Amino acid sequence: MKENVASATVFTLLLFLNTCLLNGQLPPGKPEIFKCRSPNKETFTCWWRPGTDGGLPTNYSLTYHREGETLMHECPDYITGGPNSCHFGKQYTSMWRTYIMMVNATNQMGSSFSDELYVDVTYIVQPDPPLELAVEVRQPEDRKPYLWIKWSPPTLIDLKTGWFTLL
Template sequence: MKDNVASTVVLMLLLFLNIRLLNGESPPGKPTIFKCRSPEKETFTCWWRPGTDGGLPTNYTLTYHKEGETITHECPDYKTSGPNSCYFSKKHTSIWTIYIMTVNATNKMGSNISDPRYVDVTYIVEPDPPENLTLEVKQPEDRKPYLWIKWFPPTLVDVRSGWLTLQYEIRLKPEKAAEWETHFAGQQTQFKILSLYPGQKYLVQVHCKPDHGFWSNWSQESSIQIPSDSPLSGTSHHRLKSYSPRKISGHGRPQPAVFTKAKLIMAQE
């Protein structure tokens, strides 16, 4: 009798499951944590891509623990950085600590879990773009005229205390040109360029990166018209080797520096 009851229960469960599957309902697909970013080495956010929802309302939770600890924590803030994200404020951020995190997806048909993501805040810094990019053609009496470029570090980054050191890269081109010329500015927030073409409108952008991290997005474009009657027209186009900074690969390993020829001169004022 007991065996018959057990068999009946199993058959009913299988029937229920088959009905669910026929209706297109299933456990959720596997989510993926695809990016973690800190704008200033004090806070950070991780984002994930949901898998399929199985045709049912699906709940996502991010849980983590710090390397060497056994206590598991849930994401402290799902709202600040938008959908499918977890934001860690200064209160929840520790430097030189590895966070091991996963995202759990659950619906009425079952659950799924992402592969673990290992995060060290020191190595995921991607600052905001530099701000207040300004351009000016200067024509000193005793020197050749030049284009003077200035900018400010991102507001969130504390560069005065040395907590984060930024390096900058500039790119510029005539408005109708297809390719940008890119030049390394080091840690300075100003840059001097000689030998531009008179009568051309130039577009300029700047971006930055920390010592251990990734390049920011490029800043908004600024533009300037080089006067046609500028003494720049009498300036020969000097050719120098300009230094391009070492790029940081997706694995955090620096790539070799390269040197390229350019029609520019870089100098501090």
């Protein structure tokens, strides 16, 4: 009886190794959210690195909820930010609220989740750089020289809302 159980266990293990490992079919590796950026405090985008695909087609989805809420939402826009990204337009962006998000990778063999990432839009603002930057040294008569700096605002910035601040 013990020999039959041992034989069945070995057979099952070999069958698993043959169908999964030798064919390269495994659950997906753990994805990682590595960056979130807001150019203007009104929208933001997060990007992730996929884990290994386990040798199978793998689907990725980003889910999130806001701090204090329990209802989970799926990424509203997977296209605008490019591959492996989620973009939150104005209607999905709230200031002073923390977003708790994670990425789910799924294939035929199973699923894998990234670690949760806590995002407050206030802390991920990185405005686009100014355009047409020009620096001149000016020296009027009877005065010390000074630098004259001119620039144009980035093309995608919304100066009418007053969110953009130059430091």
